[in-house]
Amino acid sequence: MSRDLLAVTNSEADYESFCQILRDSEKPFNEIRRGKLNRSSKNKRQAKTKDLVILDLTEMGLSEHEIINKVKEFDPKVPLILVNGEFSLESAVRLIKAGATDLIKKAELQSRLVDSVEEIFSKKLDFEKQLKISDLNRDLEEVLNNYIINCLPGIFFVIERSGQIISVNNRFREKFRYEPGGDNHYTNFVSEEDFQAAVESFDTTLKYSENEVELYLKTKDEGEVPYLLSGITTTVKNKMILVGTGVNIKDRKEAERKLKYEQSFTDKALDSLPGLFYVLDEDMNYVRVNQSFIDLLGYSWEEIQDMNPLDFYFEDDHERIANAIKEAFEEGSASISARVKTKSGEHPYFYLTGSYFSQDGSNYILGTGVDITQQVNLEGLLKQAQRMAKIGAWEYDLVDETISWTEVTRSILEVEDDFIPDLETGIDFYVGESKDKISRALERAIEFGKPYDLELKVKTGKGNIKWVRTIGEPSFRGSECVRLHGSFQDITDKKQSEEKIRKSLKEKEILLMEVHHRVKNNLALVSGLMQLQAYQADEESVYKYLNDNQSRIKSIALIHDQLYQNHDFTYIRLDKQTSRLMKHISDSINDGKEIEVNSDLEEIEVNINQAVPYSLIVNEIIANTYKHAFEEKDKGCITVSLFRENDHINLIFEDDGVGLPRDMDLDDPKSLGMTLIKTLSDQIKGTVSFEATGNGTRVSLQFEKDDRLRGSSSTLI
Numbered sequence: 118m119s120r121d122l123l124a125v126t127n128s129e130a131d132y133e134s135f136c137q138i139l140r141d142s143e144k145p146f147n148e149i150r151r152g153k154l155n156r157s158s159k160n161k162r163q164a165k166t167k168d169l170v171i172l173d174l175t176e177m178g179l180s181e182h183e184i185i186n187k188v189k190e191f192d193p194k195v196p197l198i199l200v201n202g203e204f205s206l207e208s209a210v211r212l213i214k215a216g217a218t219d220l221i222k223k224a225e226l227q228s229r230l231v232d233s234v235e236e237i238f239s240k241k242l243d244f245e246k247q248l249k250i251s252d253l254n255r256d257l258e259e260v261l262n263n264y265i266i267n268c269l270p271g272i273f274f275v276i277e278r279s280g281q282i283i284s285v286n287n288r289f290r291e292k293f294r295y296e297p298g299g300d301n302h303y304t305n306f307v308s309e310e311d312f313q314a315a316v317e318s319f320d321t322t323l324k325y326s327e328n329e330v331e332l333y334l335k336t337k338d339e340g341e342v343p344y345l346l347s348g349i350t351t352t353v354k355n356k357m358i359l360v361g362t363g364v365n366i367k368d369r370k371e372a373e374r375k376l377k378y379e380q381s382f383t384d385k386a387l388d389s390l391p392g393l394f395y396v397l398d399e400d401m402n403y404v405r406v407n408q409s410f411i412d413l414l415g416y417s418w419e420e421i422q423d424m425n426p427l428d429f430y431f432e433d434d435h436e437r438i439a440n441a442i443k444e445a446f447e448e449g450s451a452s453i454s455a456r457v458k459t460k461s462g463e464h465p466y467f468y469l470t471g472s473y474f475s476q477d478g479s480n481y482i483l484g485t486g487v488d489i490t491q492q493v494n495l496e497g498l499l500k501q502a503q504r505m506a507k508i509g510a511w512e513y514d515l516v517d518e519t520i521s522w523t524e525v526t527r528s529i530l531e532v533e534d535d536f537i538p539d540l541e542t543g544i545d546f547y548v549g550e551s552k553d554k555i556s557r558a559l560e561r562a563i564e565f566g567k568p569y570d571l572e573l574k575v576k577t578g579k580g581n582i583k584w585v586r587t588i589g590e591p592s593f594r595g596s597e598c599v600r601l602h603g604s605f606q607d608i609t610d611k612k613q614s615e616e617k618i619r620k621s622l623k624e625k626e627i628l629l630m631e632v633h634h635r636v637k638n639n640l641a642l643v644s645g646l647m648q649l650q651a652y653q654a655d656e657e658s659v660y661k662y663l664n665d666n667q668s669r670i671k672s673i674a675l676i677h678d679q680l681y682q683n684h685d686f687t688y689i690r691l692d693k694q695t696s697r698l699m700k701h702i703s704d705s706i707n708d709g710k711e712i713e714v715n716s717d718l719e720e721i722e723v724n725i726n727q728a729v730p731y732s733l734i735v736n737e738i739i740a741n742t743y744k745h746a747f748e749e750k751d752k753g754c755i756t757v758s759l760f761r762e763n764d765h766i767n768l769i770f771e772d773d774g775v776g777l778p779r780d781m782d783l784d785d786p787k788s789l790g791m792t793l794i795k796t797l798s799d800q801i802k803g804t805v806s807f808e809a810t811g812n813g814t815r816v817s818l819q820f821e822k823d824d825r826l827r828g829s830s831s832t833l834i
Contacts, residue, residue: 122234125152126173126200135171135230142231169237171230174201175223181208188215196237200226271364272344276303278323278357292336308333308341322348322359331366343370393467393486398479399446401425413488415460429457431464445471445482454489466493509605513540515563516599526605529585531577546575548582555587562591563598572608584612689728691766692718692759698735699757706743711752718759721766723822730797731768731820734805737790738770738816746774746814765819773813 124135132151139149170191174184184199191197196218204212204220212220219233266273266286272293273286282301289295293306307315311332322328327349333341348361387394388408396405403421411418414429426442427435434455444451452470459465471484509526513519520538527534530546540559547555551573558569568590575585589603695718703712723731747753756771798805803820 121168122149122171123152123169124149124171124173126171127153127176128173131173131175131200134226135173138227138230139234144231144235169196169198169234171198171200174199181211185211185215188212188217191216198230198233198237269362271362274303274361274363276319276348276359276361278359280304280319282306283358292339293334294337306334308335318346318348319359323350323357326350334363342367390485392488393469393484395484395486397426397442397471397482397484399481401427401442404481410486413459413465414457430455431458441469442471442482445473445484446480449473454493457486465490511603511605513601514599515601522605529577529583529605529607530575531579531581533578536578546577548574548576551575558589559601562589562601566591566593566598572612583607583609585609688722688724691721691723691728691731691768694728694732695735695757695759695768698732699739702736702739702743706740710747710750712743712747713752713754714757715754716757716759718757719761721759721761721822723766724824727801727820727823730801731818734794734797734818735768737794738818741790742770742772742774742814742816746772749775761822765821768818770816771810771813775813777807777809777814 122139124132126132126135136149172187172191177184179187188197188199193216197216198219198221199212199217200221200223202223204222209220218237221229221233267288269286269288272289274282274289275284276282280302282295282303285293285295295301303319304312304315314330315332318328318330318332327347329345329347331343331345334344336342343366344363345366346361346363348359350357350359352358390407390409393410393413394405394407395403395410398404403424403426406418406421411421416424427438430438437453438455441451441453450470450472452468454466454468456464457467466489467486468489469484469486471482474481474483509529510523511526512521514521518540520540520543522530522536522538524534527536544552544556544559551571554571555573558567558571561567562569568588570586570588572584572586575583577583584607586606586608587603589601591598592600592602696716699714699716703714742755746755754773756769758767758769760767794805798818798820801820801823803818806817808815808817
């Protein structure tokens, strides 16, 4: 802080006295300059750039009124000390009000001058600090506000009542054609479709002080983009303004669209299920059912929402149903068979399952139900048939150590009626692994009370091998097992039937192989017909279209041929398919030019649902390369790479041909081939890029392998 003083006095002696007093104090004063005062002189110029003024009035002979006027002439921002012989109380008050900082009597000059000057400088320093801090805070607040506004993730704007945008942040300037001082009416930035909605929203905000709306805005580079706009009104200097922010919701809109599609897809999938589907919460409320649930049981969704799960079952089954629901929540899953009461009065049997899951802190059961009425009826008939067939039974009394067999059991094991078995001879009827299994099952039943139900091989008394189903149930008296009993059923026919089924499946595999073979041949026939038609076409364009489609059909036929050759009806080797496609197209299109083909193809398998679109994409790329890349050349080179990187499959075609046409745009394809490439790559969730390399063209295809089967591959075309 500077300490420049101005001593205004007409006495040289008094000036020297002021200087001496201040210098003796050893305080840091930069400069003590002298000034003179006349009745008619103006003093603001004298006080300019000085930090303190000492005005000596002792020899001026001025009246009090004149003194007050002189005081007022000095800069009020510069502290002023008045020195005089005497000051009356009334005079002192008026001088202080006029602008004097302190009053010192001449006789007290020695004792008071230094302290007065120091006190003034001290207060001035504090004042300057506060002033600087205040200015700094205001500057900092303005900078901070601007920083916050410009760091907002979205746009910021201020609109007058007239609709003119008067202030925006940097992001607004980046995204929109905002010209300071120009016509920046808010409707200029809104799409034509949303014009009326924007006007209504603006009026609503002015009326209710706040509002939120979704509008499409016209951006500089991205066209019309959806924004979520929020605005409030406030008053600044008696002038109403609207302060608003906006967030780009393009991604959210796309996500919502996809979510709606997925929701619609899920709804249709669930509604197409032939059985029951439901979601049950912990309060025993149905939160979701499929259309089959409504159709089969006859209740509307509104009625179902007001019903308890037990309302669908007979009272005799309530305890079982409640225990099954409890088990699903506690153990993770449960299943049960029960009769269900429909609205029409029918009582079909359903096999019901439930699995626990948690979502957003809430617990649910996801359940399914399959109508097993016919199966239950058949089981009733089967049980009757079993009684008529006298399925065998057996009993082992551990107390008496005796074993009893029924007549049917003896008949199954082909022993004499007087055969008396014991535990050892009974176990000896089982052969191979079956003997070990029955021994362990008996031990667990006796020691731990574990029942068993096994299908095992036995060798009868006549040496015949049979399959039997043996069921054992232990009975305890206290902690001691005293009895084992169970059933014994000949299931040889069943096992033979299962073997027939396995053979039948093998036959179906052969049949499927034949189907692929015939499909391949039929496609080859169609391809040949198209090729024949192409040769007979008079117009070049017709020939071209027929030939192109013939090649596409051939690419699909090659897949079926590979399935047939490999005896694998699920997976296709992309490396083999790529090589065969390249050879096929080279033989079909190459018009005598020397085209060298270098390939580095990694062995990769995908399912048929990805193989078909992949083959069609490769067909289009290779055909396009042979047709256009070497139009002005007699020789050329094509390099093909197929490899896996992490979870992605990558295919790269490179040629040293004439390069890409200038007007090529994959996002706006002009030809069928490019349209197919874009559409098919989207279907396998892949990306395709075309790049000019300087010596030709590079085409890259990348997609993620997906082993999930989604139905017939034809649905992808």
